[in-house]
Amino acid sequence: MTLLPDPPVIEFRSVALTYPGPPPVSALLPCDLTVRRGEYITVVGPSGSGKSTFLNIAGLLDLPTHGTYLLDGIDTATIRDVERTGLRGSRIGFVFQAFHLLPHRTARENVELAMLYQRTNRAARRARAHTALERVGLGHRMDALPTRLSGGERQRVAIARALVTNPSLLLCDEPTGNLDTATATAILHLLDTLHGDGMTILVITHDPQVAARAQRTVTIRDGILTDGAPQRAHP
Structure with missing residues (x-):
């Protein structure tokens, strides 16, 4: 029996988004993009280019408003809102510049919050949060509040x-x-390690040095997405 290959993690087929007016604004023009499992891709472009729109769609x-977005082979436009919310919560992990941690919850509790809407009992949530914090090198800080963590530690919790x-x-x-330069470098090394473990990573950035670490870079300018050639081998 021939095994079918895994579908791409992200597949854009002529995807575009126009915000209603007046006047209407074409934030992202029709584009195609394929992100395969295990790839590390960066997305760059000037302010107002359409990066945030791309992020919101992905x-x-x-x-x-146009085209088809498949996530893990699932057509995201043909499912109900509640199913789309569940898909986002289970298939996509978000990391933001501002960390978005609850200040009065410990590192472990902040991590556990990502599992509240899953059918996971409290003991299992605690164990999985412990494992995730160990994975990013913070097993010794899991009971610390974000206010007691450095910027790099907070990003590791995120x-x-x-x-x-x-x-x-x-x-x-x-x-x-x-983050400062040294801390940013440590976080980028962590992303490299996660990628080496097989994680599919997509980073929105304005920093050329961050962009250069990826396998390939996608550029967005004036709503036009240009998919770049591979720039380095898998680590």
């Missing part, structure tokens, strides 16, 4: 929270934007 926060549901895609929006 993260199932907005629906395209990454652990994104990983704890075992997503198909790690979607990062300027993940080093609030």
Whole structure:
């Protein structure tokens, strides 16, 4: 029996988004993009180019107004809103520039929050949060509050929270934007390690040095997406 290959994690088929007016604004023009399992891709472009629109579509926060978006082979426009929310929660891990941690919850509790809507009992949630924090090098800080953590540690908690549901895609929006150079480098090394373990990673960035770490870079300018050639081998 011949085994079929896994579908791409992300497949855009002539995807576009126009915000209603007046006047209507074409934030992303029709584009095609394929992100295969295990790839590491960066998305670059100037402010106002359409990067945020791309992020919102890829993260199932907005629906395209044209074209088809398949996530893990699932047509995201043909399912109900509640199913789309569940798909986002189970298949996509988000990492943001601003961390978005609850200040009065410990690192472990912040990670556990990502599993609240799953059918997982409390003991299992705690165990999985522990494992995720260990994976990002923070097993010794799991009971610390975010206010007691450095910027790099807070971002590691955010990454652990994104990983704890075992997503198909790690979607990062300027993940080093609030960090100093040394701390940013450590976070990028962590992303390299996760990629080496097989994680599919897509990073939105304005930093050429961050972009250069990926296998290939996608450029968005004036709503036009250009898919770049591969720039380095899998680590």
